[in-house]
Amino acid sequence: MKLTGAEIVLECLIREGVEVMFGYPGGAILPFYDAMTKYPQIHHVLTRHEQGASHMADGYARATGKVGVAVATSGPGATNLVTGIATAMMDSSPIVCITGQVASPAIGSDAFQEVDVTGVTLPITKHSYLVYDVEDLAYIVREAFHIARTGRPGPVLIDIPKDVQNAVTEFEYPEGEIYLPGYKPPQKASAEGIQAALDLIQKAERPVILAGHGVLMSGATKEVIEFAERTQTPIALTLLGKGGVPESHPMSLGMMGMHGTGYANLAIQNADLLLAFGMRFDDRVTGNLKTYAPDAKKIHIDIDASEIHKNVRADVPIVGDLKTVLNQILPALSAVEHREWLAQIRDWMEDADERDIVHQHVTNKLLAAHVIRDMWAATQGNAIVVTDVGQHQMWEAQYYPHERPHTLITSGGLGTMGFGLPAAIGAAMGLKTNNVWCIAGDGGFQMTMSELATAVQERVPVKIAIVNNGYLGMVRQWQEFFYEERYNATPMITPDFVKLADAYGIPARRITQREDVIPAMEWADSVTDGPVLLEFVVEKHDIVYPMVPAGADLHNMIRRPVPSPDGL
């Protein structure tokens, strides 16, 4: 069958199971857009900005576990994808980006809308291709999907010159194994590694599991719980580890790190063994590395060998797929008790509870934490929550416990403002559910709110909660703590979000009182044929507690003052 390069890409996408792609057309990708008309099986979502496309593909991927696809034209289209690609790279999210490129004879001539996008994205892709010959296309698309979804997943970019999209060749789908001599994602651990880990585990008196994104990525929930129960080991979660094990589990300590729970951080600092399961010791979770978990031996299990010893030296390094490795460990693992250790942690928990904002009496003020806790109550903890970046994101992490994997989608590694709305649209489209809640700050929401139109055009039933504090809240918090309250460039005006929604034909309500939160949520739930927006006008001067200042020791947290007369 003779096909054009553009048609070959689409044939391959269908074979990869792609049902939807997110993109924006332009000259250099027009042959591909034209060819789409022959392939109605793949639904193309027109975004309002290419950044929206890469975030939507990312949200789709994180929610469904499938590869998300983003499409853009050359030059400015391709560069607009960059933030989304970097976001996906930092959080190991599998996306494939297809970009148009100027015709190959013009490459290097500064042709109209030419940009070396493989060069630009080299440090933020897992791999990338510039296709010179139509004969290579089918292999490249296959390889790209394989690389994106296997091992440590990540973004792959395929840059296709216009003449290659137009070139015609005989198409035969390349069956058989993918041959990539330099690409060998590890699976199993060595017997010695397992034995060394077992030795440390049996000896430990104060162990803590650090559960990261790898728990979700490898589907190791069951194994981690079994491990924790049999060895009576408490589990602290990274932000992206949330949902990896149910937070209602008696062994759960909630989130660790900068805005983690005090008891998780104290447990880590006092531990004699850290079991790092698919996490990478980011500086936001370790604080000062020099004083980090000083008495603890470290067992580090990760699929990416380069994460081992990168930030923290592992006593027992194990490279492999977490689920596979835990299944190697579990049969040899005998039951242990850690009564004293768990009692100690329970004491710390009680102290923290006293300072907990939701347990405090608050007069007349709508606090973001209350909004989030009420959202949790109204959704019975069952929503898929997609957040933006800022204070609201941390309050979400603190006050919305997650019980199942892939129910919190958030930009962790890059901390990308503007991620929330488009990622939520991608997630809701992928899951085909009206149970996706986007929680965004007034700042980040304004970065990508043009995607409201996409949600309307696609009738995506995404529920948007804007937590409006009239500030770039998280930056304001840093200014309050570390810059003597010089609030430079953080107060911000916002449009009337309810009117804005109205302009897009989106039903919306503004909420200013706590008693209206749950009824508003219930109302929003009744809207199922498209997006709905709630604006929560919250206390402006609130602070996310506790906080470990950047670079400080993990146990030196700034705690919420207790008791405080006005509830703040």
Add this chain to the structure above:
Amino acid sequence: MTNGNANDKQTLVALVENRPGVLNRVASLFRRRNFNIDSLTVGRTENPEISRMTIVVDHDAEKVGNQLSKLVNVIEVQEVTDVPNVSRDLALIKVAVESSQARGEIVQLCDIFRAHIVDAGPDAMIIEITGDEQKISSMVELLRPLGIKELVRTGVVTMTRGDHVLAPDEFQMRSVKRTNGHRASVV
């Protein structure tokens, strides 16, 4: 792991696919990770689809190797610092010839160091010398008083001794036409 101290030079050899852009990927990775490269050489191997790099770093070689292994086009990486090996650097040195006495001295030095005079003009000569880094450095130091006008070194290439070979496991030639490397190039 042969960690060594951070100032120790460590040597890695890597087999990479011989395709356009691979050297760029390696260089980009080093820059992004803030690895300092002491020397990096690359050239073809007996297999036209594979190029070989010798990389000398003053950084934890295990970290560098792990990062390198992540690149899809990198087939095999081995740290060889502590493996018995032969390392060679090639230098071309242009020295001033200011007198016949100087000329004599240069010829003598070349003899001792088994270097070759590959160009001779009335005022300058070019000397080609191969050897390990130390040998070249000694030669350079001895020539310096005579007046070095220009000096260029290729960087180190390394091969381990004995019958051990760095070869990819079951590397097969691509059974299909892959033109992605059509601009036949050493990365």
